[in-house]
Every structure is written in C-alpha cells, then in structure tokens.
Amino acid sequence: MPGPFPYESFTSDRLPAWRCPACLNASLVLVPGSFTTRDTADSLRHRGEDWYTEEDDREVFCCMLECSRADCRESVSVAGTGRGMIDFDEQMRKTGWYTLYRAITFVPPLPLFRLPDACPEDVKNQLETIAALIPVSLNAAVNALRVTLELLLDELSVARLTDGERPKIIPLATRIRDSEATLGEHFAAFDALKDLGNHGSHTNGRIRRSHVEGACLILDELIQQLFALRPDHAKMVATLKATYGKK
Ligand SMILES: [Zn+2]
Known part of the structure; x- marks a missing residue:
C-alpha cells in the first residue's frame, strides 16, 4: 500500500495528507474557497429545542482538492458528512465545540x-x-x-x-x-x-x-x-x- 489507510476524520482547518491518485505523492491540497458545508434538514428542524446540543449538529460537505505538483495537477472531488463534537478541558468542563468531518466519496478514488x-x-x-x-x-x-x-x-x-x-x-x-x-x-x-x-x-x-x-x-x-x-x-x-x- 502506498501509505496508511487514508480515511481518518478531520477538521476543516486541518485536512489529512491525502495521496494524489495520479502521482501517488502526499501532495493534494484544498482548492481555496471550495470547502462548502450545509446543515442537514434534521439539524435545521431541531436546533433551538431544549434537548438539542452541539453534539446533535449534522452537516454535509463537499470540496475540491488539487495536486500541488506542477507536473501533475490532478483534481479530486470529495464529499461527506460532519458532526458536532464538544471540546473539554482537563477538568471535563466544556470549552467549545467543533465539527468533525468524514469523507465518503473521492473521485477519482485515493490510491490504496x-x-x-x-x-x-x-x-x-x-x-x-x-x-x-x-x-x-x-x-x-x-x-x-x-x-x-x-x-x-x-x-x-x-x-x-x-x-x-x-x-x-x-x-x-x-x-x-x-x-x-x-x-x-x-x-x-x-x-x-x-x-x-x-x-x-x-x-x-x-x-x-x-x-x-x-x-x-x-x-x-x-x-x-x-x-x-x-x-x-x-x-x-x-x-x-x-x-x-x-x-
Ligand atoms: Zn499528483
């Protein structure tokens, strides 16, 4: 295999070092401005209700990657889901929250x-x-x-x-x-x-x-x-x- 299993979850400011399907280098980078997210209908419907917390947040996303190597320039489209995660400090006090994303489709597929x-x-x-x-x-x-x-x-x-x-x-x-x-x-x-x-x-x-x-x-x-x-x-x-x- 060219590298470890490339399907880990990630945050939007820190994408995994995905390998390029064409040249196999870990050279895929996010096309600026292409990362787009939307709330699911379920999140839109229930946000604001008493029981709803950030952990109930669900999103869908898509983005475009390109190979940064000048002699390659492969493009990869990505789509997947996101869910809210709560941040805690050492005393388990809530300090904030973030969205954790999981890619479900890569076109073309990542090289395995x-x-x-x-x-x-x-x-x-x-x-x-x-x-x-x-x-x-x-x-x-x-x-x-x-x-x-x-x-x-x-x-x-x-x-x-x-x-x-x-x-x-x-x-x-x-x-x-x-x-x-x-x-x-x-x-x-x-x-x-x-x-x-x-x-x-x-x-x-x-x-x-x-x-x-x-x-x-x-x-x-x-x-x-x-x-x-x-x-x-x-x-x-x-x-x-x-x-x-x-x-
Ligand atoms: Zn490449």
Whole structure:
C-alpha cells in the first residue's frame, strides 16, 4: 500500500495528507474557497429545542482538492458528512465545540494499492473499486475484494467453469481448495481473504476496519508478488560462472 489507510476524520482547518491518485505523492491540497458545508434538514428542524446540543449538529460537505505538483495537477472531488463534537478541558468542563468531518466519496478514488504495469486492467479496475467502496461500506468493499480473488485465479489459469456440455460456475472456495499446488505460498492468503469476502457477501455482520486494512495489505503484497517485474540476474550469473568458475 502506498501509505496508511487514508480515511481518518478531520477538521476543516486541518485536512489529512491525502495521496494524489495520479502521482501517488502526499501532495493534494484544498482548492481555496471550495470547502462548502450545509446543515442537514434534521439539524435545521431541531436546533433551538431544549434537548438539542452541539453534539446533535449534522452537516454535509463537499470540496475540491488539487495536486500541488506542477507536473501533475490532478483534481479530486470529495464529499461527506460532519458532526458536532464538544471540546473539554482537563477538568471535563466544556470549552467549545467543533465539527468533525468524514469523507465518503473521492473521485477519482485515493490510491490504496501499488499497481505494477503488468497488472491486468480488470484487476486494476477492481482494486480501484475496493478503494472507492471502503469509506462507503466495508461490507461492499470486501465483497469487491472477493471478486478480485476470482480475477486473480483467472490470471493463474484456475478454471472458473466445470468441464462438459453444460459448464457450471465453480464456487470460489472450491477453486482455491483445488488449486493449492498452483497457489503454493499464496494459498493461505487466498483462503483467508476468501473467508473475509464471504462475510461481506453473505451477511450484514460487522466487519472491523482494522481487518479490512490488514486484508488490503495482504492483497497489495499478493499483487506485487504476482505482477511486479523482478530483476532477472540469470544472464550475469551465467557470465560470472563462465568467466570465473572452474573450467
Ligand atoms: Zn499528483
């Protein structure tokens, strides 16, 4: 992964050091004057009532970011929500309040995975989908992660359909189990990521953010091992052997 999970909450005067989707540097800056907020209808309706405090404040926001590198200048639109938070001093006395924002959509998505040139386009697109979905829904994101495993198995020439006149779709668990020899050292990673993906696909049970972050680290490493070009030293090894080895 190019950096830590980039989805932390923030205040409007201190945006996170988001990485640029185009050049991968932490060079996105707020376009001056673009940060816009509005109160939700619920906040407008109830503000002023006895029970209403600053913590009940809810907002929506949008803003525009741009890459500050002169040779890039990528633009990213961001939208999300805000909620009121109360500040306390050490004696737990209220000293003020502020709005904490959470971004839900980034267009284009923030870069979450290293994408080697040899990584197939459909896998790259699926990885971008995971990155886009994480701030929206962790369950939807791990469902997309499950689809990525199917695509990676396709790349490894693991059959997706049964033989015969009426081919049937082979379940992901079976594809993984039957290709343990092909997957080799990657088998355990595929198997564990499949379990997480199934949880997102088949239940609405809660998924821990830290588990999704860990799964993305594993997936990123898998992508590197499967598609990153490695230096080939075979020719120099042969030359050294021929030149200096015992004849
Ligand atoms: Zn850039």
